Amino acid sequence: MSVPISFAPSKAALLLFRRALSGRHGGILLFYGLFLGVSFLTRAALLIKAAHDVSWLPSLLAAFAWGVLYDIGAASFIALPLIVVLTLLPSGALRRGWMRWLVAGAGFATVLALLFGATAEWTFWDEFGVRFNFIAVDYLVYTTEVMGNIRESYPMPLILGGIAVAAALFTWLLWRSRLPHRWLDAPDGPWRRRYRSGALWFASALVVGVLLSENHLPAFRNNFNRELAKNGVWSLFAAFNNNVLDYRQFYRTLPEAESFARLREELVEDGSILLRPSEFDTLRYVKNAGPELRPNVIQITVESLSADFLGIFNRASGLTPNLVEVAGKSLVFDNFYATGTRTDRGMEALTLSLPPTPGRSMIKRPRNEDMFTLGSVFRAKGYDTAFIYGGFGYFDNMNYFFGNNGYRVIDRNSPRSDITFANVWGACDEDLFRWTMREADAGAASGKPFHYFVMTTSNHRPYTFPEGRIDLPSKVSGRAGAVKYSDYAIGKFLRDAAEKPWFKNTVFVIVADHCASSAGKTELPVQNYHIPLILYAPGGHIAAGHIKTLTSQMDYAPTLLGLLNWSYPSRFFGHDVRKIQPDAAHAFVGSYQKLGHLEKGEFVVLRPRGESTYKYDLGTGAMTPMPESAYGILGTISFYQSASYLYEHGLYRSLSLEEFERYGRLGEAAAALRASQK
Numbered sequence: 001m002s003v004p005i006s007f008a009p010s011k012a013a014l015l016l017f018r019r020a021l022s023g024r025h026g027g028i029l030l031f032y033g034l035f036l037g038v039s040f041l042t043r044a045a046l047l048i049k050a051a052h053d054v055s056w057l058p059s060l061l062a063a064f065a066w067g068v069l070y071d072i073g074a075a076s077f078i079a080l081p082l083i084v085v086l087t088l089l090p091s092g093a094l095r096r097g098w099m100r101w102l103v104a105g106a107g108f109a110t111v112l113a114l115l116f117g118a119t120a121e122w123t124f125w126d127e128f129g130v131r132f133n134f135i136a137v138d139y140l141v142y143t144t145e146v147m148g149n150i151r152e153s154y155p156m157p158l159i160l161g162g163i164a165v166a167a168a169l170f171t172w173l174l175w176r177s178r179l180p181h182r183w184l185d186a187p188d189g190p191w192r193r194r195y196r197s198g199a200l201w202f203a204s205a206l207v208v209g210v211l212l213s214e215n216h217l218p219a220f221r222n223n224f225n226r227e228l229a230k231n232g233v234w235s236l237f238a239a240f241n242n243n244v245l246d247y248r249q250f251y252r253t254l255p256e257a258e259s260f261a262r263l264r265e266e267l268v269e270d271g272s273i274l275l276r277p278s279e280f281d282t283l284r285y286v287k288n289a290g291p292e293l294r295p296n297v298i299q300i301t302v303e304s305l306s307a308d309f310l311g312i313f314n315r316a317s318g319l320t321p322n323l324v325e326v327a328g329k330s331l332v333f334d335n336f337y338a339t340g341t342r343t344d345r346g347m348e349a350l351t352l353s354l355p356p357t358p359g360r361s362m363i364k365r366p367r368n369e370d371m372f373t374l375g376s377v378f379r380a381k382g383y384d385t386a387f388i389y390g391g392f393g394y395f396d397n398m399n400y401f402f403g404n405n406g407y408r409v410i411d412r413n414s415p416r417s418d419i420t421f422a423n424v425w426g427a428c429d430e431d432l433f434r435w436t437m438r439e440a441d442a443g444a445a446s447g448k449p450f451h452y453f454v455m456t457t458s459n460h461r462p463y464t465f466p467e468g469r470i471d472l473p474s475k476v477s478g479r480a481g482a483v484k485y486s487d488y489a490i491g492k493f494l495r496d497a498a499e500k501p502w503f504k505n506t507v508f509v510i511v512a513d514h515c516a517s518s519a520g521k522t523e524l525p526v527q528n529y530h531i532p533l534i535l536y537a538p539g540g541h542i543a544a545g546h547i548k549t550l551t552s553q554m555d556y557a558p559t560l561l562g563l564l565n566w567s568y569p570s571r572f573f574g575h576d577v578r579k580i581q582p583d584a585a586h587a588f589v590g591s592y593q594k595l596g597h598l599e600k601g602e603f604v605v606l607r608p609r610g611e612s613t614y615k616y617d618l619g620t621g622a623m624t625p626m627p628e629s630a631y632g633i634l635g636t637i638s639f640y641q642s643a644s645y646l647y648e649h650g651l652y653r654s655l656s657l658e659e660f661e662r663y664g665r666l667g668e669a670a671a672a673l674r675a676s677q678k
Contacts, residue, residue, distance in 0.1 A: 024094070024194050025086050025201050026183030027103070028079055031110065035075040036068070038114040043067050043228055045118075046125050053129075055222040063229040066217060070231035073212040076205035078233070083205060087198025091188040100184060104175065111174075112167040119163060121232040123154070127461065129517060130227050132236040133592065152423055152475075153462035214238050215608060223523050247358060247644035250608040251595075254637055256280065256645065262638035270558075270579040273670045275569060275663055281651060282571045282642075285667025286558065290565040294381070295541045296443070296506040297451045297560070298436065300493075301346065302486055303459040305512035307336075307530040309483045319484045322491025323510065326536050329544050331563075333533040335618060337526065337552045337587040337598075338514040343455070344396045345590070346513030349553035351375065351405075351453070353572035354652070355597075356590035357644045358608075364397045367650065369404040372571040374557040376654040378451040379406055381566070384443055386410060386450070388436050390457040391426025398455075405654070407453065410435055421466045426457035428465055429489035437496060444502035455513070459486045479516060494536070504539035507564075511556065523612070524596040524605055527621035529589045535563070549577045550598065550618065552587035567671075569663035571652060573643065588639070597636035602629060604636040611636075 021029055043064065047054060054060060093099055124132060150156065174180065188194060214235070220226035247253070254262075260280050268274060272284040307313040311324040312332065339349040339356045344363040348354060351373045352362060362368050375385040386408040393399030393411035403409050410417065412426055417435055421428040436454050443450035458465050463482040464475045470488050472481035490510065497503050512531035533556065535542050542563050551559070555574035562576030577585055586599035595606040603616040603623065611633060615626045646652040655663065 021179065021182050022186040023183075023197065024089075024186070024188055025083065025197055026186060027086060027180075028083055028201060030107075030179065030183065031079055031082060032072075032075050034110060034114060035078070036071050038111075038118055039067070039071040039074075039231060040064075042118040042121055042232070045122060047228060049122070049125060050129070050224050050228070053222075053224045054228070055225055057225075059220055059222070059225050060228075062218075063220065063225045066229040067231065069212060070214075070217075070229070070234045073209050074231045074234040074237075077209040077237075079205050080202065080209075083198060083201045087195060087202075091191070094184045094188075103180065103184065104171065107174065107180065108167055108171040111170050112163060115163045115167055116160075117232065119159065124232075129224070131230040132232045152464065219523065219607075219610070219612065223525075226523075247641055250358065250593075251606055251640070252611060252633075252637055253641055254634065256641075259638045259641045259645070262635060263642045266635070266639070267573075269581075269584050270575045272570070273667055273674065275666060275670075280642075280645060280649075282573060282646070283663065284570055285567070285663065285670060286562070286570050286576070287567045287667065287671045288562055288565045288576075292381075292566055293541050293564040294449050295537070295539065295564070296440070296449050296502060297378070297509065298440065298506060299350070299451070299453050299509040299511065300490060301350065301453065301455045302490070302510065302512050303343065303456050304479075304514060304516040305459060305483070305486070305532060306515040306517070306528075307512075307532050309516070310532050313530075313532070319480060320487040322487045322494075323532070323534065325491070326494065326508075326510070327532075327534050329538075330534045330536040331542050331544055332535075332546050333551050334546055334548045335550045335587075336511075336531055336533040337529045337550075337589060338512065338531045339529075339553045339588050340590050341514050341529075342396075343513045344398070346553060347398070347401075347453075347455075349588075350511065350513075350556050352652070353554050353557045353574040355554060355573060355588040355639050355643050356595065357640060357647065358590075358593055358595060362647065363401045365647070367647075368401055370654050371405055371652055372654045373405050374560075375402075375406050375451065375453070377557075377561065377566075377568055377570075380568070380655070380657055380660040382449065384408070384446070384448050384450040385452075386439060387453045387455070388432065388439065389426070389455045390422075390429065390432040402453070410439065423462055423464045425460045429456045429458040429486055430466065430469075430492065432456060433489055433493035433496075437493070437500075440497070440502060440506075441500065444500070456486060456489075458489065459483055459516075498538070506537075506539070507541055507560075508536040508538075509560070510534040510536065511553075523607075524589055524591060524594050524603075525621075526587075526589060526596070526598060526603065526616060526623070529587075535560070547577065549580075549582045550585040550587050551577045552589070554588055567664070567667070569655060569660060569667055573639065595636070595640050597632070597639060599632065599635070602626070602632045604632045606636060606640060 121131065217226065217229055220229070263282070264274060264277065267282060267284055272286045275283045275285055309317055310320045311317050312327045339345055340361070342361065344361040345356055347363050348361040349356065352371060354362065362371070378385050385406060387398070387402035387410070389398060389411045391412055393409055399409050399411060412419070416438070417427065419427045419431050421431065432454065436452060439452060440450065459482040462475055463478050465482065465485040467474055470481065470484045472484055474481060494508065511533045515528050515531060517528060555577050558570065558572050558574045558576045559578065561568065562578060583600055586597060589596040593608055597604045598616055601616055603614040605612045613626050613628045613632055614623045616623050
């Protein structure tokens with residue numbers, strides 16, 4: 001008796017499947033089967049790749065269960081045009097000979113597209129440790145660089161040929177199974193029934209697609225498990241749809257007055273003086289003692305330079321002998337963290353001293369002209385400012401942002417940008433530093449001090465560089481070779497610069513834009529945001545040593561200006577970390593939708609319609625959930641909400657020279673009054 005009972009459901013399901021397949025819309029069922037099958041195999045392959053990172057707990061089964069839901073949601077949206085076409089085709093159309101060839105071709109194209117998508121997901125996961133996200137959206141925009149990068153990084157003819165062969169074989173096997181024939185040979189039935197069936201399919205697919213949202217996905221304790229629960233296609237379109245996030249719409253908020261009141265308390269921890277304390281503004285006066293130092297500043301922002309690559313942080317690494325040597329005679333920040341995972345996020349924090357607000361960085365947003373930047377302070381002090389980049393600066397809107405914020409732009413398109421070696425991302429670092437040297441020579445000859453924001457490209461896939469420079473081969477040595485070449489190029493640049501008359505009057509800043517990888521088990525793995533900041537002053541403007549205080553890219557600009565003893569009106573969110581108590585120091589890290597704040601060992605993560613609090617150990621990187629504290633949550637909200645408010649209302653703007661001087665006089669008077677009252 002037990003056999004018929006256990007067998008009955010499977011037999012009923014098989015009969016139901018055959019019945020659904022034997023109709024005009026049976027092709028939709030085949031499509032769902034193909035899509036879900038490839039999606040499952042893709043998820044299984046990614047699980048194998050991430051075997052050492054996932055948590056082998058019941059949550060992994062939950063991830064696969066949620067994954068099926070998102071697979072169905074993605075398939076439903078994609079199937080909508082097919083449903084319409086199959087509904088509108090006239091009776092008998094599917095039984096015509098030419099139509100069968102068309103269906104076979106469409107089947108092959110579908111399998112080809114699904115396998116291509118699975119391969120793309122594999123390579124994206126290999127690079128970033130996540131399913132498709134906003135980075136993939138950007139990659140669809142900047143096709144020249146991305147397609148060139150793919151061609152230079154992977155054996156594309158072999159990969160595409162293999163995909164085509166696999167798709168052809170699978171299509172042939174599917175055709176041999178006679179399942180498509182069961183659908184194609186089925187009678188159409190009355191047109192009313194066909195239209196009713198089509199309407200039901202369309203409505204069902206639309207409802208599933210519309211009602212399902214990534215916000216429904218639970219917060220897995222291991223972020224790799226959570227990523228496996230997603231569907232790549234679904235995530236891609238979700239990222240496209242949420243490319244700009246309104247803070248007030250998606251995140252927990254405070255009354256605006258309370259948000260700025262809390263922010264003002266934080267801003268004056270370094271002893272600065274609020275200049276507009278009754279308004280929604282961060283404008284304050286930063287007073288530093290001693291004579292102002294006016295050296296040139298060349299800021300070398302190195303692509304994807306994780307702290308772990310440097311021997312001063314990781315003794316097992318031998319990739320950066322030049323940087324290790326320079327660090328020995330520089331001011332080194334031991335606990336310096338990137339605010340984001342993209343170059344534009346690093347640029348945002350290093351120039352604007354802002355926390356990483358949700359969605360796009362300020363570099364790529366509209367209305368990002370004439371903002372308060374590090375460059376605007378340098379220009380108010382009489383400096384020439386320039387952005388020097390090895391690639392085409394239209395990528396990520398870099399040229400527009402820097403060009404509309406007072407920087408001269410020198411990139412791969414510039415007339416004098418001679419190139420000896422380049423890949424799709426740009427000229428090699430040696431070429432970039434030769435352009436920088438030329439600009440510095442011209443700047444020194446003019447008698448005007450200069451500040452250059454130099455952005456490298458060599459430490460980026462496909463990891464190609466001129467041969468014969470280091471003991472690792474180009475490309476095949478991967479990231480290791482690219483890091484070592486970047487180190488070589490920086491060392492050569494500094495040695496060549498040492499022969500120049502302006503060398504000892506220059507501060508060289510070596511900093512990363514972000515880490516090489518930000519993927520981790522936690523939703524925001526803080527340890528994967530650790531990057532180097534090295535300030536090398538051969539003329540003695542800045543004393544060598546170490547700063548162990550927790551610092552993020554947002555603190556770079558005010559700390560640099562503080563080291564130069566500059567007094568100035570500021571809108572920066574960051575602090576000169578030397579002027580605050582170490583236990584009051586904090587760092588901001590984000591990943592597009594998740595906004596993190598670390599202070600006093602408490603790590604708060606804001607996400608759309610939710611937040612979490614963790615205890616974080618800076619030494620070990622251990623992160624454990626802890627009860628929410630009002631101090632941490634409300635303080636974090638005030639920073640991110642206020643930054644979003646200032647941008648949305650156009651209040652984070654630069655000061656004209658007249659305003660800079662006027663607020664400077666006002667600040668000096670307030671500082672003198674404060675000193676007299678002590």
